[in-house]
Amino acid sequence: MGTKGMIDLYASTETQRVVVSGFSIIYSAFVARKEESMSIHPTFNVSVIFGKRDEQMLVACARQLIEHISTSGSTKPLVLSLGLQDHSSETLRGVVSAVTANRVW
Numbered sequence: 721m722g723t724k725g726m727i728d729l730y731a732s733t734e735t736q737r738v739v740v741s742g743f744s745i746i747y748s749a750f751v752a753r754k755e756e757s758m759s760i761h762p763t764f765n766v767s768v769i770f771g772k773r774d775e776q777m778l779v780a781c782a783r784q785l786i787e788h789i790s791t792s793g794s795t796k797p798l799v800l801s802l803g804l805q806d807h808s809s810e811t812l813r814g815v816v817s818a819v820t821a822n823r824v825w
Contacts, residue, residue, distance in 0.1 A: 725804070727815070731824040736789055736796050740815050742804040748772050750779070752786035753797035762790060771802075778802055781812040785819055794825040 730737040748771025755763040766782045786798045804811060 727818055727822070729819065729822060729824045731796075734796065735799050736794065736825050737799045737801075738785065738819055739801045740804065740819075742806065742811075744803045744805040746771065747801055747803040748775065748778050750782040750800045750802075751797055752782045752800060754786060754790040754795065762787075764790070775807055777807050777809060777812055781815060784816045788816070788820045789823075789825050792823065792825060796825065 725740065725742040727741075728737075728739040730739075749769040750766055751769055752764060752766045755765050757763055764783055764786050766779050766786070768779070772778065781802070782798065782800045785800060789796070789798055802815075804815075
């Protein structure tokens with residue numbers, strides 16, 4: 721990330737939790753999960769719990785993270801909290817990269 725921030729990763733028996741803070745007072749929170757189906761290609765569902773519902777880049781970030789988590793073998797849903805001032809694709813790629821490099825699942 722271009723600005724200083726903090727990434728906290730938590731794994732519990734039921735969920736994966738990621739908290740990313742760029743020290744913004746506006747947070748968005750998401751729940752992302754892999755949908756079970758008979759299809760060969762997995763389907764992922766991302767729901768906004770609170771925060772900005774019109775920020776498609778934040779939803780895409782949550783979707784990329786749940787895809788990485790599920791391809792690593794975990795079936796747990798992801799709870800993602802983002803408090804970023806910068807919602808650029810470069811920043812969000814940095815978030816995905818940092819979280820997947822330091823995975824706890």
